[in-house]
Every structure is written in structure tokens, then in C-alpha cells.
Amino acid sequence: SMQANNMLGKEIQIDWDELKNKIENLYTTWTVVSIDLQTIGVSSEELNNFSKTMDRIAIAIKNEDKNSTISSVVDLYSFLPAFIDVFDKQSKEKDVLDTKYKLLTCYKYADLENWVELDNSVEELKMSFSNIINKKEEFSGREVNIRSGEVILNEIDNSVEVKDKDIFFIKYKNFIQELNIILSI
Numbered sequence: 001s002m003q004a005n006n007m008l009g010k011e012i013q014i015d016w017d018e019l020k021n022k023i024e025n026l027y028t029t030w031t032v033v034s035i036d037l038q039t040i041g042v043s044s045e046e047l048n049n050f051s052k053t054m055d056r057i058a059i060a061i062k063n064e065d066k067n068s069t070i071s072s073v074v075d076l077y078s079f080l081p082a083f084i085d086v087f088d089k090q091s092k093e094k095d096v097l098d099t100k101y102k103l104l105t106c107y108k109y110a111d112l113e114n115w116v117e118l119d120n121s122v123e124e125l126k127m128s129f130s131n132i133i134n135k136k137e138e139f140s141g142r143e144v145n146i147r148s149g150e151v152i153l154n155e156i157d158n159s160v161e162v163k164d165k166d167i168f169f170i171k172y173k174n175f176i177q178e179l180n181i182i183l184s185i
Contacts, residue, residue, distance in 0.1 A: 019061045019069070026054060041086045050079045070111060074104045092138045095131040096183040102128045103175060106156070110168040118168075119160050129153055132182065142182045149178040 034047045053076045060068035081098040084091050102125040109118035129149060136143055152175045159168040 014064075014066060016061065016064045023054070023058045023061050027058070030054065037083055037086075042083055046079065046082065050076065053079070067112065070108050074101070074108050077101045077104050092132075092135055093183060095128070095135065096179055099125065099128040099132060100176070100179055103172065103179070106168075107172055110159075110165045110172070113163070113165055115160060115163050122157055122160055125156070126153060139182055145178045145181045149175060149182065152178060 030051065034051070037047060038044065053072060057069060057072040057076060060072050077097075078101050081094050081101060084094040084097060088094070102121065106118055106121045106125055109115075109121055132139065132146060133150065136146055139146060152171055156168065156171045156175060159171055
């Protein structure tokens with residue numbers, strides 16, 4: 001059966017127990033991942049900073065602090081494009097991950113209803129997504145998704161003007177879906 005999955009006016013309930021399990025699982029795999037990242041040339045300092053950020057997320061989740069959790073997750077996600085850059089400076093995946101990072105930053109400011117910072121972050125998001133647009137030929141078969149992403153990105157810009165986070169979240173959800181398809185090459 002089909003069910004409506006609306007977001008307007010709906011307060012999102014956070015499953016803190018699930019998040020606690022996920023952060024514990026991340027700690028379990030982090031040792032092996034960090035060794036692999038060090039092998040490809042990621043500095044010990046960057047890996048240590050990533051680990052410290054994981055600790056901040058774990059504390060925020062343990063305290064069930066939504067704003068600190070979101071902020072720390074955004075900080076943690078910022079490492080991913082940098083890690084890929086060490087491995088392959090021309091990676092198209094880096095451009096998509098960087099765009100996702102910028103989109104998560106927008107999410108953080110929308111959730112806080114900080115419209116000035118959201119506006120600034122949307123500008124950074126546009127610049128990041130332009131890297132994907134400029135490399136359309138590298139995303140063969142995903143041109144429609146890139147075009148859809150452009151349209152949604154313009155709509156995200158409009159949501160800043162109306163200053164409504166529910167409207168932003170709808171567009172966020174649609175944009176992240178397009179980015180996931182673009183990255184699934």
C-alpha cells in the first residue's frame with residue numbers, strides 16, 4: 001500500500017538509540033579505516049582531528065543534543081572530500097562529496113533558522129555544484145540528474161527567501177537524492 005510521506009509541519013523524531021549504535025559501530029571500524037587512510041597518505045594529524053570530531057559526535061549523541069550532533073556531523077563530513085583529494089585530486093566523487101558537505105552545512109543553518117548563514121551557505125553550495133556541472137561529460141548517463149540538481153538548487157535558493165525550514169527540507173531531500181544518483185555511477 002502507498003502511504004503519504006509528507007514533511008510539512010512534521011516534527012522529526014530522532015532515534016537516539018539507533019544513533020548510539022551507529023556511532024559505536026563507527027568506532028569499531030575506525031581503526032582499520034584510519035590505517036588504510038594513512039597508507040594512502042592522509043596525515044596522522046588529519047586522522048586525529050577526524051577522531052576528535054567523532055568523539056564530539058559521540059558526546060552529543062550520548063547527551064541527545066540535536067544541534068551539537070548536527071554540527072559535529074557536518075564537521076565530520078568535511079573530512080571526506082579532503083581524504084579523497086589525497087587519493088585522487090581529479091576525482092569526480094570528491095566534487096559530489098564536497099557538494100554534499102555544503103548541502104549539510106545548509107541543513108544545519110536551516111534547522112537553526114539562521115537565514116543569513118543559510119544564504120551564505122547556499123552560495124557556497126552553488127559554487128560547489130558548478131564543479132559537477134562543469135564536468136558533465138565525466139558523469140555520463142547522469143546528465144538528467146545534474147540538470148534536475150540545477151533546478152532544485154535554484155529552488156533551494158528560493159526557500160531561503162521565504163524563510164521556512166520545512167520548505168528547505170523538502171528541497172534538501174530532493175537534492176540529496178539527485179546527488180546520490182549522480183554519485184552512484
